[in-house]
Amino acid sequence: MASRPVRIPVEPRRVLSLCTSATDTIVRIGAVERLAAIDQYSLIVPGAEDVVVIGKGSAISREQVIALGIDLAFIWWYQDDAATLLEGLSIPAVRIRSGRMTEVPAMIRLLGECLNRSQIAEALAREVAEYVQRAGSRPAASRTRVYLELYSPLRTVGGDSYINDLIELAGGRNIAVALPPNVQLSAEHLIEADPDVVLFVEGFATIPLIARRSGMSELTAVQNGHVYPIDRYWLVAGAGLPAAEENLRRVLAGNSHSVQER
Numbered sequence: 001m002a003s004r005p006v007r008i009p010v011e012p013r014r015v016l017s018l019c020t021s022a023t024d025t026i027v028r029i030g031a032v033e034r035l036a037a038i039d040q041y042s043l044i045v046p047g048a049e050d051v052v053v054i055g056k057g058s059a060i061s062r063e064q065v066i067a068l069g070i071d072l073a074f075i076w077w078y079q080d081d082a083a084t085l086l087e088g089l090s091i092p093a094v095r096i097r098s099g100r101m102t103e104v105p106a107m108i109r110l111l112g113e114c115l116n117r118s119q120i121a122e123a124l125a126r127e128v129a130e131y132v133q134r135a136g137s138r139p140a141a142s143r144t145r146v147y148l149e150l151y152s153p154l155r156t157v158g159g160d161s162y163i164n165d166l167i168e169l170a171g172g173r174n175i176a177v178a179l180p181p182n183v184q185l186s187a188e189h190l191i192e193a194d195p196d197v198v199l200f201v202e203g204f205a206t207i208p209l210i211a212r213r214s215g216m217s218e219l220t221a222v223q224n225g226h227v228y229p230i231d232r233y234w235l236v237a238g239a240g241l242p243a244a245e246e247n248l249r250r251v252l253a254g255n256s257h258s259v260q261e262r
Helices: 020-028 040-044 062-067 080-088 101-114 118-136 162-169 187-193 207-212 241-252
Strands: 015-017 035-038 072-076 093-096 144-149 155-157 172-174 182-184 197-201 227-230
Touching: 015 020, 020 035, 020 040, 020 072, 020 101, 020 118, 035 040, 062 080, 072 080, 072 101, 080 093, 093 101, 101 118, 101 162, 118 162, 118 241, 144 155, 144 162, 144 187, 162 172, 162 241, 197 241, 207 227, 227 241
Parallel strands: 015 035, 015 072, 072 093, 144 172, 144 197, 197 227
Antiparallel strands: 155 182
């Protein structure tokens, strides 16, 4: 997905995933037994909880990579440090990109091709592509203005991103759509935008903490009680998109009860 050739084993057996989307896809295509190691972020993926964790993001242990006999790695397209380490050990690294919703089917197909699970991967990819097409053809309605806080105060996501696509698919309008994909808002910007709904990633804030921040009590969302936690797993780009979109749609409609993922 980074437009570069990579030679991979015919039948990789000891796979490292530093990419949550890749980890999720590996589990879904029935290849979790190939996962020798993951990074800490992938622990949110159901089915990967018992896999060995060897680092966080690009900060991985060279010694553990060697000890585990890794023969193939999946990394994010921007993880140059990890790529350098792996290439120094002659371990092929496949770069994964799922920055937009339209890239998800190709990502799923690539994982299937690399792990000889093309048939099931193709079925999953087709399901996602067809779902996005159907959801995109729904009648237009007034959109709920949404502020989604990620993992620290006022850290959010702008346009040109998978999460922005997800918000729009669920019937929302991201108040930061005109900004870069990963952005730190000012309190003034947020107050001026005055979202209808405030969402935050569960475990990284609470409703009382958000309400107590300077100026936040003035927001329409806070005054109306429309501040909701969301499961971090909903934001993982992959074949879980239909359930994630339905969950988010329910929250934006004022119903925080989530649907079953599988």
